Amino acid sequence: MEAIVYIRLRHRVRHPQNKTVKLRDIAEVIAPEHLQGDLLYTDIYKVRKREMPVAVVDAMIVIEKLHEQWPGIDIQFIGPAQTIVDTSSPARKPWPLFLFVWLLLFVGAGLTIMNFHEDVSMPEVHIKLYEIVTGETTEQPLIFQIPYSIGLGAGMILFFNHLFKKRLNEEPSPMEIEMFNYQQDMDQYVIVHERKEGRISDDDPHS
Structure with missing residues (x-):
């Protein structure tokens, strides 16, 4: 047998x-x-x-x-x-490159948020909300702006599911899912490319 x-x-x-x-x-x-x-x-x-x-x-x-x-x-x-x-x-991660990428992403994300707030007139919205709630007018409604800023940072932490190297829960972050999908696509491309080049064959393993 x-x-x-x-x-x-x-x-x-x-x-x-x-x-x-x-x-x-x-x-x-x-x-x-x-x-x-x-x-x-x-x-x-x-x-x-x-x-x-x-x-x-x-x-x-x-x-x-x-x-x-x-x-x-x-x-x-x-x-x-x-x-x-x-x-x-x-791959090694040299500190100068890491700092450069971190600074680039930090500045880019900050500019993106500021441009978005400018496009939707967020300061004016806070001023109007403050006026509706309190009946008073001010150019710096900090009672809305400070919690909003804290909530914006907390929301990004929850969205990416990381605080520095600490994971908040076991669920993968959207970035991790995108990286996983990218790796899957790359692996599939490698397999298809190998078959196209004739290095893998269902009939002849040495072709």
């Missing part, structure tokens, strides 16, 4: 350059106990220089490599059919 091996490829993994990718690096495996250890340490792929910093390992490559050593096993894949192997080094 042939052994059944269940494999779930990970969507994306980070792997050191110039090291052979083993099955345990890119997948979760359920197999008979006498095969489990050897399967996990099977060499699956060698990242070539022309593929750096990203390579795509297809399920067909995994099947071929495993069948070379265990021709009788029945391989069942669950989940994605490819794994993206990222061999790029973690």
Whole structure:
């Protein structure tokens, strides 16, 4: 009776350059106990220089490599059919660049808020509200302006779900969702591009 091996490829993994990718690096495996250890340490792929910093390992490559050593096993894949192997080094964040980007975003966000308030005549609105509520006229209705300014900052903190490095709750922020969607689109592009270039084929894993 042939052994059944269940494999779930990970969507994306980070792997050191110039090291052979083993099955345990890119997948979760359920197999008979006498095969489990050897399967996990099977060499699956060698990242070539022309593929750096990203390579795509297809399920067909995994099947071929495993069948070379265990021709009788029945391989069942669950989940994605490819794994993206990222061999790029973690990007460093130099302090001058970080400060420059922070200052740029801070000034840009401030100008955006001020221009919006000018477009909708927010100072005049506060003055009119103060006059309606109190019956008096003033050019600086601080009783509205101060709470409004505090609420504006608090609203941005709640919207982005972060206070410096502290997360307010477990829900992802809109920025995190956008970054996740961007990464998903980039990964899909890499997979499609690899197929278009002929580096991945459903018929020939080495094409």
